[in-house]
Amino acid sequence: xxxxxxxxxxxxxxxxxxxxxxxxxxxxxxxxxxxxxxxxxxxxxxxxxxxxxxxxxxxxxxxxxxxxxxxxxxxxxxxxxxxxxxxxxxxxxxxxxxxxxxxxxxxxxxxxxxxxxxxxxxxxxxxxxxxxxxxxxxxxxxxxxxxxxxxxxxxxxxxxxxxxxxxxxxxxxxxxxxxxxxxxxxxxxxxxxxxxxxxxxxxxxxxxxxxxxxxxx
Amino acid sequence: xxxxxxxxxxxxxxxxxxxxxxxxxxxxxxxxxxxxxxxxxxxxxxxxxxxxxxxxxxxxxxxxxxxxxxxxxxxxxxxxxxxxxxxxxxxxxxxxxxxxxxxxxxxxxxxxxxxxxxxxxxxxxxxxxxxxxxxxxxxxxxxxxxxxxxxxxxxxxxxxxxxxxxxxxxxxxxxxxxxxxxxxxxxxxxxxxxxxxxxxxxxxxxxxxxxxxxxxxxxxxxxxxxxxxxxxxxxxxxxxxxxxxx
Numbered sequence: 001x002x003x004x005x006x007x008x009x010x011x012x013x014x015x016x017x018x019x020x021x022x023x024x025x026x027x028x029x030x031x032x033x034x035x036x037x038x039x040x041x042x043x044x045x046x047x048x049x050x051x052x053x054x055x056x057x058x059x060x061x062x063x064x065x066x067x068x069x070x071x072x073x074x075x076x077x078x079x080x081x082x083x084x085x086x087x088x089x090x091x092x093x094x095x096x097x098x099x100x101x102x103x104x105x106x107x108x109x110x111x112x113x114x115x116x117x118x119x120x121x122x123x124x125x126x127x128x129x130x131x132x133x134x135x136x137x138x139x140x141x142x143x144x145x146x147x148x149x150x151x152x153x154x155x156x157x158x159x160x161x162x163x164x165x166x167x168x169x170x171x172x173x174x175x176x177x178x179x180x181x182x183x184x185x186x187x188x189x190x191x192x193x194x195x196x197x198x199x200x201x202x203x204x205x206x207x208x209x210x211x212x213x214x215x216x217x
Numbered sequence: 218x219x220x221x222x223x224x225x226x227x228x229x230x231x232x233x234x235x236x237x238x239x240x241x242x243x244x245x246x247x248x249x250x251x252x253x254x255x256x257x258x259x260x261x262x263x264x265x266x267x268x269x270x271x272x273x274x275x276x277x278x279x280x281x282x283x284x285x286x287x288x289x290x291x292x293x294x295x296x297x298x299x300x301x302x303x304x305x306x307x308x309x310x311x312x313x314x315x316x317x318x319x320x321x322x323x324x325x326x327x328x329x330x331x332x333x334x335x336x337x338x339x340x341x342x343x344x345x346x347x348x349x350x351x352x353x354x355x356x357x358x359x360x361x362x363x364x365x366x367x368x369x370x371x372x373x374x375x376x377x378x379x380x381x382x383x384x385x386x387x388x389x390x391x392x393x394x395x396x397x398x399x400x401x402x403x404x405x406x407x408x409x410x411x412x413x414x415x416x417x418x419x420x421x422x423x424x425x426x427x428x429x430x431x432x433x434x435x436x437x438x439x440x441x442x443x444x445x446x447x448x449x450x451x452x453x454x455x456x457x458x459x460x461x462x463x
Contacts, residue, residue, distance in 0.1 A: 015304060029319050122276065208276070209303075210277035
């Protein structure tokens with residue numbers, strides 16, 4: 001049909017959600033549902049704080065072995081080898097729990113917001129806009145949570161080591177290593193929060209608008 | 218000259234599954250709605266109004282039959298084209314207003330224009346104009362929860378008009394409003410219908426809507442009971458009310 005073809009051409013025009021706009025929307029979504037955001041963020045804070053406390057603890061021990069007095073070296077070296085394998089398990093487990101926590105909280109958010117998602121679809125939002133919004137929101141929370149987690153973890157470990165080794169800590173302070181570990185932890189924090197949000201975002205994007213609007217929560 | 222049909226449905230059927238029992242909500246609806254018309258779809262609760270409304274708006278897929286919007290069979294559209302259609306051709310108004318809670322009135326109206334690819338400043342100016350048209354020029358920066366029901370519905374009307382759609386679909390637009398506010402909203406819709414030449418289709422059981430409708434489509438048990446022009450309606454208001462009561 002001739003009419004059909006010309007209409008189809010017109011329909012090929014663009015639909016967009018500029019990143020700055022999406023970022024703004026996600027940020028506000030977090031702000032207005034601050035309670036829930038805190039829960040998601042705190043699960044990341046805890047996971048990353050745990051990770052960072054172990055990493056920084058390693059950094060301190062390595063530094064003491066390299067720069068500290070002979071007497072401590074041998075004992076610590078033995079200790080370190082023993083602990084390493086167990087650490088890996090603990091870290092993976094804690095991060096896994098963290099991801100599950102995020103998935104849970106984000107699925108709740110999807111249910112809670114299904115009408116909003118449906119409305120946006122009625123206004124012309126593509127599935128990928130919805131996914132984008134959820135992933136952005138989660139990665140903002142991941143970023144904020146990781147930064148707090150890194151601080152909490154590092155400071156807690158630092159205080160423990162300060163109590164145990166007193167003045168020695170200042171002379172062997174592994175600054176560079178800590179920074180490297182911090183960056184690693186923050187990246188990891190963002191990655192796991194995005195991973196946790198993928199499934200909920202997919203679920204929300206796939207909802208039919210009529211169904212999403214009808215759904216009463 | 219034949220009138221220009223903006224919406225056309227042919228043999229529209231919709232069946233929902235309630236567990237294993239099929240529920241036939243729409244049992245074959247054929248309607249034609251012309252450009253610039255104000256149509257009310259009336260019927261008791263559970264008659265299939267909202268389902269029909271969702272089909273026409275491309276919000277849900279029919280089990281059988283076809284829906285043409287502006288001569289395009291919407292079953293043939295892919296997800297992207299369907300989203301584009303919702304964005305540019307159709308404006309939606311809901312009983313529960315459905316504004317985005319995190320956004321101000323102005324931003325709510327801007328959203329469909331942003332999706333449609335309009336520049337930020339241009340969208341802002343147009344949104345401001347639209348909000349002034351619906352009488353909310355003073356409340357641009359209020360969030361939905363800071364507005365009354367009537368005001369929220371005005372924002373929703375402005376938002377529905379954002380991309381100059383050909384059709385506005387309103388599902389029970391007065392359902393959550395008091396009598397007076399409901400009347401104001403109906404008149405606002407009528408005004409937009411006249412001034413902007415947009416077709417308005419409402420699913421409603423609000424009898425106040427009869428006054429402004431060009432045609433009324435009565436639905437009962439998933440079928441068209443009758444279609445009436447306004448001239449015929451006014452004589453029969455008594456009967457109409459009787460029917461609603463019974």
